[in-house]
Amino acid sequence: MDPITFILIALAGIILVIVGVVLYRTSHFAIQLPEEHPIPLEEVDGEEVARHIGLAIQMKTISNADPTKVDPLPFEGLRNLLQVLYPQVEDHLTREVINDGALLYTWQGSDPDLNAIALAAHQDVVPANEASDSGWSYPPFAGEVADGYVWGRGALDCKGVLISIMEAVNNLIREGFEPRRTVYLLFGHDEECSGSRGAAELASVLEARGVRLALLLDEGGAISRGTLPGVERPVAMIGVTEKGHLSLKLKATTKAGHASVPPTETAIGALSLAIATLENNPFPQHLEMVEFMMSFVGNEIPFLDRMMLANTWLFGSTVKRKMRANPITNANTRTTIAPTLLRAGTAENVLPATAEGVINLRIFPGETVRETYERIFDLVADETLEVLPQHGDTLEGDHTWEPTEISNIDSPQFRLLSRLAHSAYPQALVAPYMMNGATDSRHYASLSNYIFRFSPMVLSHEDQETVHGVNERLSLENAARMVSFMQALIRNASELDFESLSDEDGDFYEEDEAAQEVPIRSMQEPLPTKPLDQAKLDDNELPELEPLPEDDEPLAAKPLAESDPED
Secondary structure, three states, X not given: OOHHHHHHHHHHHHHHHHHHHXXXXXXXXXXXXXXXXXXXXXXXXXXXXXXXHHHHHOOOOEOOOOHHHOOXXXXXXXXXXXXXXXXXXXXXXXXEEEOOOEEEEEEOOOOOOOOEEEEEEEOOEOOOOOOOOOOOOOOOOOOOEEOOEEEOOOOOOOHHHHHHHHHHHHHHHHOOOOOOOOEEEEEEOOHHHOOOOOHHHHHHHHHHOOOOEEEEEEEEEEEEXXXXXXXXXXXXXXXXXXXXXXXEEEEEEOOOEEOOOOOOOOHHHHHHHHHHHHHXXXXXXXXXXXXXXXHOOHHHOOHHHHHHHHOHHHHHHHHHHHHHOOHHHHHOOOOEEEEEEEEEOOOOOEEOOEEEEEEEEEEOEOEOHHHHHHHHHHHHOOOOEEEEEOOOOOOOOOOOEOOOOOOOOOOHHHHHHHHHHHHHOOOOEEEEEEEOOOOHHHHHHHHOOOEEEEEEEEOOHHHHHXXXXXXXXXXXXXXXXXXXXXXXXXXXXXXXXXXXXXXXOOOOOHHHOOOOOOOOOOOOOOOOOOOOOOOOOOOOOOOOOOOOOOOOOOOOOOOOOOOOOOO
């Protein structure tokens, strides 16, 4: 055999091996979950629930990072409203007001040896424009029930969830239900401002009492269509982790002067160059979370997309380009940088001595606050431009946090939520996902490894855009669905013996003893949430500023990248 023929045969063999590996991985990419019998959900009067949500919306429980600027009367009004609407809850549960506003309800279970379960929501809302020309169809704090919806600030985020929990507990008590597990209701009052005075204090109280939670459910993903690229069917998105959070101040300092004789280096120019540098040098992309999430809906993805996701070792660059073409999918693959505040100058003909901007970063699991800061510092800091914490003098504080641990997916707790999501909306698929925003649930991380974020609502893209926006509203169907979901969750989670079920046990529903249930695939290499490298700095120590080169060249924060560094 001549050498050329041998080489061609060898190349053909290599190609066949590669094709075989690609096809094998593609065929095994999708997680094959078994068919599950739905859990019966009770009929609920959605209009009555909506009216109660409307009454809660009328309480303008607007939080503020500065507690002295918070009006306590609406929060007191909401507490009084809950007492009036839910007398059964008041009679059978112990209610505590923690830290002047957070609510802790305890429904004592019959078996104290079992870990408790908890349902969380928050009382506070963000402000809303109440002007007649604001675009709201109904006043944002009227709580109007009309056109098949209850309208107003907090309908989706998060008074609808809070009221549905209270309705569910009240209904179960009236039916004579008594839980085996203790049930906690956790309602913070400052989630929109970090939760440091509400959920954090609730968690501290429970931890001091030695409480462990077998399951905690907080607000989070919903059932929606078009959320995942290439998937046409609706998907119930259950949050299993959250990004970290960090805000940094960029401060440029030069000499003040008259605009008629500008120097080559100005504060506004330095700040602008720094922001442009950061936007053109994004954090590296990671595909582990996208691969994991999309594997739960793998059979719904077009073949070519499935093939690329299953073989990122070969098609990784193409997948990354597709992910960053959309802001949502881009955020699912990396730490993001967003400039949000700018301040400079007092007059049009005066060069300001300082220019300040704030950038908000959402930190991808596997990266840390310290590493994130160091990358920003290395990119733009110099003698002219400082990189400082936005809040306080150190990186630590109430407004900064690390990414959360990824909750245990291969568990009876997750399967119960999956089964209930199917029961609430049988056409839906179920997938775990990473939340780019934040919830109160991160404060309870020390109490449980089974923290999930899901609001059992069916939301259109238009509905989702109303959260923190104009015309926030919740349909009567969703109001009824949430209450029936919460009732079924409390019934089943209270009775199931999670402690004796290993995470690999396939079938844990009594009526399904003959079923052959497939364990859910965990991430082959779970994303770490600890520092990847030894920190270069001692805690709370900020690096010294690097001096500019001693020459007459104009300021250059860092060169702009022509394209994404991953390409």
